Amino acid sequence: MSDHARNSGPMLASQRCGAKTRSGGACCSPAMRGRKRCRMHGGAQGSGAPKANRNARTHGLFTRDAIAERRQIQALLGEARKLLEEMK
Numbered sequence: 001m002s003d004h005a006r007n008s009g010p011m012l013a014s015q016r017c018g019a020k021t022r023s024g025g026a027c028c029s030p031a032m033r034g035r036k037r038c039r040m041h042g043g044a045q046g047s048g049a050p051k052a053n054r055n056a057r058t059h060g061l062f063t064r065d066a067i068a069e070r071r072q073i074q075a076l077l078g079e080a081r082k083l084l085e086e087m088k
């Protein structure tokens with residue numbers, strides 16, 4: 001037996017893939033950096049939809065900008081109503 005000290009602790013402590021396998025358990029392969037899945041389960045570089053996926057956009061009613069705009073309008077209306085109440 002060699003006296004080479006094994007240091008696989010940090011490797012084994014890495015984030016593991018949680019994809020469900022056909023036998024029912026989790027995949028447990030090392031997940032890709034910054035992702036929750038391994039290279040075989042959708043964690044590979046370039047896989048997955050791009051951020052702010054325009055291909056999946058239907059009408060844009062729930063885009064961040066549209067929601068922020070509606071919220072701003074509602075706040076403005078609230079202020080106007082408050083002002084009207086104070087003028088009575």
Ligand SMILES: [Zn+2]
Pocket residue numbers: 017018019027028029037038039040041
């Ligand atoms: Zn996996």
